[in-house]
Amino acid sequence: GFGQIFTDHILYMEFDRAKGGWGPAEIRPYGLLNLEPGSACLHYGQIVWDGLKCYRSEDGLRLFRPRENFKRLNYSARRMCMPEVDVEYMLAALKELLKVEARWVPKTLGTSLYIRPCMLASEPFLGLHKANRYILFIMLSPSGPYFKEGFKPVKILVEDKYVRAAIGGTGEAKTAGNYAASLKSTDEAMEKGFSQTLWLDACERKYIEEVGAMNMAFVINGEVVTPPLNGSILAGITRKSILEICKHLNIPAVERKISIGEVIKGIQNGNLTEAFGMGTAAIIAPVGSIYYKENNYTINNFEVGPIATQLYQELTGIQYGSKPDIFGWIEKVE
Numbered sequence: 001g002f003g004q005i006f007t008d009h010i011l012y013m014e015f016d017r018a019k020g021g022w023g024p025a026e027i028r029p030y031g032l033l034n035l036e037p038g039s040a041c042l043h044y045g046q047i048v049w050d051g052l053k054c055y056r057s058e059d060g061l062r063l064f065r066p067r068e069n070f071k072r073l074n075y076s077a078r079r080m081c082m083p084e085v086d087v088e089y090m091l092a093a094l095k096e097l098l099k100v101e102a103r104w105v106p107k108t109l110g111t112s113l114y115i116r117p118c119m120l121a122s123e124p125f126l127g128l129h130k131a132n133r134y135i136l137f138i139m140l141s142p143s144g145p146y147f148k149e150g151f152k153p154v155k156i157l158v159e160d161k162y163v164r165a166a167i168g169g170t171g172e173a174k175t176a177g178n179y180a181a182s183l184k185s186t187d188e189a190m191e192k193g194f195s196q197t198l199w200l201d202a203c204e205r206k207y208i209e210e211v212g213a214m215n216m217a218f219v220i221n222g223e224v225v226t227p228p229l230n231g232s233i234l235a236g237i238t239r240k241s242i243l244e245i246c247k248h249l250n251i252p253a254v255e256r257k258i259s260i261g262e263v264i265k266g267i268q269n270g271n272l273t274e275a276f277g278m279g280t281a282a283i284i285a286p287v288g289s290i291y292y293k294e295n296n297y298t299i300n301n302f303e304v305g306p307i308a309t310q311l312y313q314e315l316t317g318i319q320y321g322s323k324p325d326i327f328g329w330i331e332k333v334e
């Protein structure tokens with residue numbers, strides 16, 4: 001399963017405000033971190049992370065838009081009063097780690113090496129203020145194909161009791177607390193046989209936000225519709241790439257608010273023909289049905305639609321090198 005095995009080494013660096021900032025990055029064997037029980041991250045949640053993948057193609061190892069991930073790590077860090085990193089330095093250091101761990105990048109199509117940068121407050125103190133000392137590490141985990149039985153739709157549950165994030169909160173940052181806040185809903189959804197929770201906005205419980213670890217899109221009257229980046233959802237790199245691919249392929253695409261009422265009406269009158277999640281883990285995850293207030297609504301006869309299929313092929317084609325990198329998204333690890 002995903003995220004169960006970690007490679008032999010991590011990238012490791014420390015920040016100390018008193019010493020003027022970040023120390024050098026070093027490659028260390030995977031092992032225990034040196035954290036005191038009083039470390040601020042354990043009490044006050046100053047933890048941010050990100051996620052990207054290294055793909056093996058015929059011409060070697062490649063990363064997909066890695067600068068975007070380090071920029072987003074910096075965005076998350078700013079929101080959580082944590083120090084930023086130098087994007088180019090981190091990318092160069094990550095490449096060194098990947099060269100050491102190259103044998104861990106799996107070969108078959110659909111597989112990859114998942115990369116998890118994570119920053120946390122290590123300074124020991126009790127008190128509600130930002131820490132002065134931090135640890136940043138990057139760990140790696142080989143990842144099998146997301147769709148083991150092929151590219152198949154998933155069932156999701158629309159959450160109308162719990163909320164994940166509100167405008168003005170931390171929803172747009174990739175910080176651990178957001179995921180902790182989502183566990184209760186995800187747990188209950190999984191117990192009922194759904195694979196994910198679809199979040200609604202915290203204020204009116206009306207507008208689509210995102211799913212567990214993916215942004216959402218719907219195809220309505222032939223147009224790809226995705227909720228705007230309103231501050232409470234994550235600015236997904238897959239979402240951003242899909243919007244650019246749509247533009248290139250002349251598939252109409254728009255960022256606008258979309259209510260759960262509009263989604264259900266569209267399914268019922270046949271105007272909504274596809275729904276899919278977008279994220280690094282699955283790239284595109286077609287949604288076959290949504291469950292909302294005791295009713296189940298099936299989309300496109302629980303079959304994968306043509307637009308989701310085309311977008312999946314385009315994006316994975318670029319990532320694995322079977323299609324040309326026309327957008328300049330690929331960073332080779334040489």
Ligand SMILES: Cc1ncc(COP(=O)(O)O)c(C=O)c1O
Nearest residue numbers: 213214215234236237238279280
């Ligand atoms: C909450 C959330 N939304 C959306 C995404 C998708 O973002 P990306 O496409 O950058 O992986 C993720 C995963 O990283 C996520 O955790």
